Amino acid sequence: MSRPQPASQHTVRRHNSALVLDAIADAPGSSRAAVAARTGLTKATVSSLVDRMIGAGLVAEGEAQARSGPGRRGTALHLSPTGPHGLGVEIGVDYLATCLVDLTGRVRARWVRPSDNRASSPARVLAKVASAVRTAAKQDVPIGGVGVAVPGLVEVAGGSLRLAPNLGWREVDVRGELTRRLELDVPVLVGNEANLAALAELWHGDVAADFLHISGEIGIGAGIVVGGALFEGVSGFGGEIGHLSVDPRGPACACGSRGCLERLAGQDEIVRAAGVTGVDELLARLAAGDRTATTAVRSAARWLGVALSGAVNLLDLPTVVLGGTYARLEPWLHEPLHAELDRRVVSAEWSPVRVVASSLGAEAAVRGAATTAVRAILADPDPYVTSVLA
Amino acid sequence: MSRPQPASQHTVRRHNSALVLDAIADAPGSSRAAVAARTGLTKATVSSLVDRMIGAGLVAEGEAQARSGPGRRGTALHLSPTGPHGLGVEIGVDYLATCLVDLTGRVRARWVRPSDNRASSPARVLAKVASAVRTAAKQDVPIGGVGVAVPGLVEVAGGSLRLAPNLGWREVDVRGELTRRLELDVPVLVGNEANLAALAELWHGDVAADFLHISGEIGIGAGIVVGGALFEGVSGFGGEIGHLSVDPRGPACACGSRGCLERLAGQDEIVRAAGVTGVDELLARLAAGDRTATTAVRSAARWLGVALSGAVNLLDLPTVVLGGTYARLEPWLHEPLHAELDRRVVSAEWSPVRVVASSLGAEAAVRGAATTAVRAILADPDPYVTSVLA
Structure with a gap:
């Protein structure tokens, strides 16, 4: 029968x-x-x-x-080192990055290219992303899933991008659009870049199970890890430390508020105040002891200290990880940032805050996106196995 | 054998x-x-x-x-309604309160008395607390445990009060001191008043499993509830929203920082700016449409909105519960507070924040303290049973 x-x-x-x-x-x-x-x-x-x-x-x-x-x-x-790989893509404000990891999370290939995504429509950027994914998928390994990191609010249910102020994007169905554009029959997962960077830090970094990872780029976001798990809020919109109002009557922000951390300590503001063209020039000036550059970074560090003190007062986390551009600036951020934390964290005497630079650097978010894709297979391998053996 | x-x-x-x-x-x-x-x-x-x-x-x-x-x-x-009761005590900045609840959490008796605890030494205040506990324990019911709510940092491991800026207390072993002074052979639990108020809200209030409860008194604290459980941070020092710097270059705070929410929107500041002697007079003036009083409360509401926007941007919680004095002021806080939330919460359009006044009023913290004591027995009844039957 x-x-x-x-x-x-x-x-x-x-x-x-x-x-x-x-x-x-x-x-x-x-x-x-x-x-x-x-x-x-x-x-x-x-x-x-x-x-x-x-x-x-x-x-x-x-x-x-x-x-x-x-x-x-x-x-x-x-x-298997030749088993399904995770392909991560990061849609930065001014770059696109991809990263290919194997099942163990080891990075097999990575690629970053400048791309002024602010100046392009979502359709054009997603076409570039699809092309980058196809190029990366031509490597001689099977792709088991694609993870996409975006600098904005992603609803956990559905994976839709609601808002990315620094891209000027609203209501873009990144998952649906990419699934249609790709000719790969694999899951596409979309997440907030700061959350994915924090997960990469948890999986591959040197810190313990409770920390706040702050990604400093043009936008600033945080990923909050508590007890070894990402805390992303009820809808997935948590960690928006870039829009903490550190100077409530300060300059207007793209999000509609005023005096947001991002507006006062984001990469664009630091570069502008330092009178340089980009982060590489900024670092050269800092190394040379340039006073304007040093003042710009110290000012950003103080605002950063105000925002992080607020986060620690609310969350009582023992460790802050500086990611993205902040990891590179850490030697110059260190002293003024700690001065604010010491002054403003009410429990600092009993629960001191450790601040460390991420060892993953700028690739944390895209690596987190790629690893998320393989972790989804490891957590539930049977659907993948069945599809391959069918 | x-x-x-x-x-x-x-x-x-x-x-x-x-x-x-x-x-x-x-x-x-x-x-x-x-x-x-x-x-x-x-x-x-x-x-x-x-x-x-x-x-x-x-x-x-x-x-x-x-x-x-x-x-x-x-x-x-x-x-059993005549079974062991929980006795809650709250050491407020300017009052002492006690509350007796039965095993089901029903309030059997409560008592509040003004007490200028700022002007007294910890030893004198704890002697008063012990006397209040002994008076309450003379009721014709057995006491199964004592819960104590304090306005400061309490380390989860050990129950020691590290710092209560508004009392001027540092390193007071509240649990040890009270256990010695009381002649009751029952557990004494010590917790932060804002956390205990949030637990009372979770157990007896009208809100769901994810919210931030903000207690507005002379001090301001928050209790964060996520997925039906209190989130108090790694050492128990979380929820210190009163020391979020909303105006980083603003007036000095007792905690050593500047421009803390408490300093700009706490009860003392509202009363001072309104030119009244206390909250009852303030409410009478507000009801009469007094302009100075209205302006004072609206200013506090805006600072409160800045701080709560920061908390929601970090935590993505759908509900804020106004407790303590803020619950009584809610009709006047409502409009300016919502204006700040609408402007500053980056996800407000997709995940709107509901703000409600606590139905538990000023007794939330002491009720939470009392209920914590009976919940400890319900969660693990055998030691109590064994001690009674011995």
């Missing part, structure tokens, strides 16, 4: 596939028997699931291991 | 006692059989635990229920 498999069996396989792959990711080199011992599944179940995942290219077998007991010798299992 | 009961059996009883009491609290009137069905425990286990909890006064039996099947008729079980 042939009947469709009951749904519950699919559900069990889906759940067990995730368990098995997680065990392999967590202890590379494990044998099937070790995976069975760790997951509590039978060796037959593990073998069947592992065989499917080898067939789909998620898992690779290494050398046969020394015999440690009766039965067939175990072979070492690993996430 | 008589041997000490193995630890694991204690652990099992402790766990099961909490399960059974939770089932009774959640469905008052349940029979032992219904509790067994709900918890998955055997009827014999449930009966034995219920009998212990009746003996300790936690659970009371009501009428025998109509027979719905074979066997003994079930009797309805309830949390």
